[in-house]
Amino acid sequence: MRDRILAFFSALVYAFLYIPIIIVIVFSFNSSKMLGQFTGFSLKWYDVLLGDRVVWNAFYNSLNIALVTTLVSLFLGTLAAYGVIRLDVGGKSAVDGLLYIPIIIPEIAESLSLLLFYKFAGYQLGWLTVLLGHIAFDISFVYVIIKARLAGFNRSIEEASLTLGANEVQTFVKITLPLSMPGITAAALIAFTLSFDDFIKTAFTTGPGFQTLPLVIWSQSARGGVGPEINALTSIIIAFSMILAYIYTKLASERS
């Protein structure tokens, strides 16, 4: 009896999670514009999507922001993690604490404070303000992931390199970096995903004329209900995320 109740509620949870997604995907192939009934298989909404300049533009912006955010936060987050784990300097626990906070505080509060800061500093809202917001947030995630990787890392492997005649920089490039690669790749994937589908912070910090994909999807959905074109776009994003998730779990299992 208990098993059945458990099975029932589990099924309910999964249904709630996945049925909406399945509906979105199925209706992206619907030939009718109406959401109510499925009238036949068609790729025409994907065709419409390909011709939509607003969507293309937003896609380009999202990709641009996500790639630059990933590169910059990867670089800074890795250095911060290396410094906290490896260097013999003071103030490490303060740095550690400050880097954790962005993960904990609600994004809405962070976004609002960012906006106020930009207003106060007199920045023109747009590409740069969105980018800085994403980077500031993603550094923390990169830092946490790389730090875990470095902490589980055998220090004597680096020391062996030093005793063999390699200086600290050579050791970092030839030993530390290659051995941290699974962690760095995982961090890159997470940073990219977080930035690519970020909505709240982007909405707060963007200016006129700069739209990312989540903003376009939201504005179109809010205006006229979810159109089939948006279904197609969402389906593509889901497929894309699944690929990233697959790569991530692959790397995570290799690590252990």
Added chain:
Amino acid sequence: MSSDMVVLKNVVKRFGNIVASNGINMNVRRNEFFSILGPSGSGKTTLLRIIAGLERPDKGRVIINEDDVTNIPPYKRSIGMVFQNLALFPHMTVYNNIAYGLRLRNLTEDEIGFKVKESLRLMRMSPEVFANRKPSHLSGGQKQRVAIARALVTQPAVLLLDEPLGALDLKIRQHMMLELKRIQRTVGTTFIYVTHDQGEALVMSDRIAIMHEGKIEQVGSPREVYEKPRTKFVANFIGEANFFEGVMREGFVETNFGKIKVKEEIPASRKVIVSLRPERIRIGNAAVGSENMFKVKIIDLIYRGDTLIVIASLEGIEIKISVPAIHPEVMRLERDKDTWIGWNSGDEAGIFELED
């Protein structure tokens, strides 16, 4: 050219409240197999890391091959190091592990290939079989050899080894001890070997430094430290020993079970401890006629294959006696029976003054 390869002068190193090196002075001669022996926490690994340059001493000087290297980083010192966990580079093949140090020295790829193969052969590993393997596809003993080859191939002035045999099982460990000795004789490099295992130190070393609580208690050949321990700690740590407390008199020590005649001279009326190795004590008829003879009660007999360990009680003091198992007296020994034990003056491993 000085006969010393490594010299430590008054080296002090603290970690918080712990004094890992408490004013260490040490000279390691050229081409010798030198061991630093001590229990865990005695500061032996710290000392090795100070020589390597992986730790910086708070005070004192480190001299390698007549150069003061105290403030020089590890990568500019002429050293090789074999780590406790071996620390092979997991993402590189055996070949690239060994070639690592050579590549940093700007050798041509031909020279590197030649040296890597030569060093693998010195380790008795076939380059054809092993060169392209990753460390994860090697056995414990093979990893060991690769780690030694990697550290030696750059021809350092001194090779530092930090308990490298600890992870191996007994048979391979015994084999590797002899191999290390052979390798050291072949290449002639100065080896400094850190271990907590007195067996390893006695088998391999030309000289041993015994460390205790950040200090060196004694330096000497295996025979010297075993037969002439200078402190009670050394007598207890190397091999086994019985200890008798007493007061020094003219030519003997007065204990609460009688007089023990001794050779060593310590000013009279000092409180002392006499240490005596189990194998120096004779038992049964063999004890008769010894300068020191006592009646004891046998508490236990422990058969160890080649030897028999007799635990006996002398006026309540437990004494350990080790007899060859083929000794004729052995048949007569029985638990709970009385017997005689004896030894002559000069058989004692040492007499140590007690600090009041």
